[in-house]
Amino acid sequence: MSDPTETLAITPLNALHRELGGKLVPFAGYEMPVQYPAGILKEHTHTRTRAGLFDVSHMGQVRLRGPGVAAALEALVPGDIQGIGLGRIRYTLFLNAKGGILDDLMVTNAGDHLFLVVNAGCKHADIAHLRRELPPSITVDYLEDRALLALQGPAAAAVLARFIPMAANMPFMSYAEAEFLGIPVLLTRSGYTGEDGYEISVSNDQAESLARRLLAEPEVEPIGLGARDSLRLEAGLSLYGHEIDETTTPVEANLVWTLGKRRRAEGGFPGYDIIRNQLDTGVSRRRVGIRPEGKAPARDGTEIIEGSGRKIGIITSGGFGPTVNGPVAMGYVETAFAPPGTLIALLIRGKAHPARVVGLPFVKQNYYRG
């Protein structure tokens, strides 16, 4: 539980959230809107059918600059950072010496520097980690003066193109510096909903006017963190502290695709020996998608059992999927139970409920590939 006496940080959009009737809750040390008056179900569906605007200014934006910065960052992550093309983005992971995941992050090759976006709850540890582990010739700038908005949904491109025409043609996982009605923005075509969309980095003092301008477009509604969570769950995307943490490796977490081919062969990142061994000989558990066969949602922490009642895993995220129109979950199961279609059971309030392992995502991803 959160301590009511702790001081919560606020984002530059805090006053706007209040004006819009947002229900503000503590999240990762910030006071953030979990929902607006429309409610999570409507906000979720609106994002899947039109466009939703999210305040994700609590996330950490970091600039890395210096000679050989891409090679230097590769010492901390398993992704092919040197191979990121100019103006392109890659999803990668900070790893510890055991191959456990310290955080997941986006890395952009912005030409003369790398632009990183890291999780709110991990950002201070990440920045300390970068400052400690990178050579002194690399500068680590925490961009505290910048807000981050996400515009997500099938109408996002049409909306943004009214202000930034080139935005419509940006491929998924690309980056551009642009101007929105004279406001300088850093634009990425990326997101955390499974839908097409953008993240827009803007200076704190111009964030509210940009947000108001986007909300004035007929397709756009404000969306809270509640729908952000149900959207990413249906999209099969991991949440730090749930599907991934210091005790899970990229192999167990089904994130082998983030390991660059060259990096897999050459190593040179934390936990390489353990991860190489897991790639060669397998792992004892895997992250999977789970569909309960009944209507009861299975929440984070729900035990997964097999027919005999033996525990074979645990749910890491679960709830009601508004687009699926039923319960959906992700979790870890023993590898033997990981193939899609495997019948398992979930122990909800002491009762076994049948469920099946399924492939991810639950809802088809709708990214713009150009």
Place this chain on the structure above:
Amino acid sequence: MSQIKFTKDHEWIRVEGDTGVVGITDYAQHALGDIVFVELPEVGREITQGNEAAVVESVKAASEVYAPVDGEVTGFNEALVDEPAQVNADAEGSGWFFKVRIANPAQLDGLMDKAAYQTYLEGLA
């Protein structure tokens, strides 16, 4: 003439003879947000005042519904199984949860009437 009583945990019970109809209050449905699932007690189950009798789940979380009185469950609202959003639409009417045969009517005296519940809610604000 029926009377309605309220608990500090935001359940209501409408007394009709020796039977009580139980649900959650409008305040509770509003605080929970969009309700997507309810788990109702089976007929014949003995419930005890203050103990879990049903479960209500919003998109975000599961919450327990406590028995306002002791008694035996005599029915439940089957419509909620397929349409849990009925609780949001009409929490203190068609969104009722279950019926209970009241074992100890004296327990009703310890619950709040509408005016007292309103005052209690104002204290929470």
